[in-house]
Amino acid sequence: MNNSASKVFKMFICFLLLSILFGYHPPSTYSASEPILSEKKVEDYLKEHKKDIAGLATIVIDEDEVIYKMEGYADREKQILVNEDTVFEWGSVSKILIWISVLQLVEKGELDLETDIDNYLPNDFRSKTTFEDPITMRHLMNHTAGFDDSYTDLMIHRPTEKYILREVLEEAAITQRFPPGDIVAYSNYGSGLAAYIVEEVSGLDYREYIHKNIFEPLHMTKTSIGSEQEDNSWVKEARGEVQGYSNGLELIEPNFYSIPLYPIGSAMGTVTDLQKVLQALLAEDGVPLFNDTETIETIFEPTLYYPETTIPRVANGLFYLPSKSQHVYGHGGNSKAFSSSFYVDRNERIGVLVLTNMKDESTFTSGIPELIFGEYSHVESDVILENASQWSGMYEPARLPSTGFSKVYGLFLRGKTEQSGSHQLIMNDFHYSQLEPGIYITEDGPSLYSLDVYSKHPQMKKVLSNTYSDLLYVPYYKHLIEWGGMILAVLAILFSFIYVIVTSLRRIWTKKHLHLFLFGQHVLNLLMVMNVLWIGYQTVSMVSYAILKPYLTLNLIYIVLALINSGYLSVKVKNQCLGKREKRVWIMTIVFTVILCANLLYWEFYY
Known part of the structure; x- marks a missing residue:
């Protein structure tokens, strides 16, 4: 080989080595095509269910990619399309702000999750407790404080007075029905009580605290937390441009109600503002909501499991969503004419939020998260399946009012569980397959409600546990x-x-x-x-x-x-x-x- 050919050959070898060195990318769990695939999934899903949409805004965050979709109308009658300035009511997704606030105060050392909440309440506060066992903030976050719920004064049309959080709590028609830590009964009152403790510990009105410690750091200028939007005039005006609809796309009129216990469900704003909360909870360090990286990590650590299982149920006020990754937590919400959902998987750095101006909507608020996170996959175990007949009977939600005329609603909220074959159950026309003793799953409904866990209870005999509440056995007689x-x-x-x-x-x-x-x-x-x-x-x-x-x-x-x-x-x-x-x-x-x-x-x- 002559010198000229040798130089060319050496140059070719160097070029080949450089190409291999800089052109090679090691395999990773994250692919650039995944967000594109997710976007295609969402687009196809919205197209498939387009006829069911009144108005909708959804955001999917997949690592650093953001998928943002808006469909339908803010006002179908006036043909006002959903846009970036459309205001949606969050409903119970508002409670996420309560739990963020609580953990901010824990991080500062001003609040302890395992301390009796009486230490944080005024001495003359009219408590609803009937049991001697202390209630902790952890109980409030896990909805295990034992309070029942109320169907009166939850939402008010055209209120005649301004609401003071303490007065609303003291006047609430609530009783403590169960000992703390005994039964999971979703409690608006308990969440509102946690918000009031934030007021007492911080020395700030709850609305002021949220603006100062969440909205301002995240630059959320188009969100309100007040019962009458008194804290944000722009939101109050923008809400007037939005109507609410039924699942049949019929106008709900009137569709604006005030919530006296405003921390538990009064938040409303644009989807891009709520996106900022989602991104902060997905951020590696949790800044600017938290100063300590440990805090953001502990938020998504399970604090309550389903009875006698290792299946998570609640993580610091956020509910477990049965999914493929099994690390998804968040909250759903409903108001008189709006539905929403907000879910986070910090392990995979994926977040999903869905806002709709439809009452009791689940096609999108449950369907889109299930689409993104995947269906629940149970860890297989070699166990002998039980005879499902032992769980047959009538069940009613533990959160039902135990006093007052609204307890009559319990008659219409009961569900009947029947055996189907040796190892399956049927409840409310949903067929449940047994995964292992006490654990049943259905493919008939949204993933949020797919998992039912049955257990024995010393006083209640049998308890059916699902996402938001336990259901208690009701004797046939x-x-x-x-x-x-x-x-x-x-x-x-x-x-x-x-x-x-x-x-x-x-x-x-x-x-x-x-x-x-x-x-x-x-x-x-x-x-x-x-x-x-x-x-x-x-x-x-x-x-x-x-x-x-x-x-x-x-x-x-x-x-x-x-x-x-x-x-x-x-x-x-x-x-x-x-x-x-x-x-x-x-x-x-x-x-x-x-x-x-x-x-x-x-x-x-x-x-």
């Missing part, structure tokens, strides 16, 4: 007696209605004499029923409990009058000469009146 009482009450109402109509017509046609006390009792029964229906209508219309008090008092007056009159009729029916048919009517009137009174007393439809 109790279920049948309660429904039987309700059915008899309906028959009593029909009887009174028919009696009044028939007797009135007979009076017109025959001029036959009316027995005033008998006829009056049936009229009184119908007036009471109308009053109960009005209470139900007002409750659904989200009026305050104070407005309901006069109507509930009327029911108490009815009970007194009805029982006195029934006593009088009982005496009369013995002394009067009545035909068999008339006597039967009198006796039925007395019995049905007592049944109506018993229902009012049992379901506490009085004040």
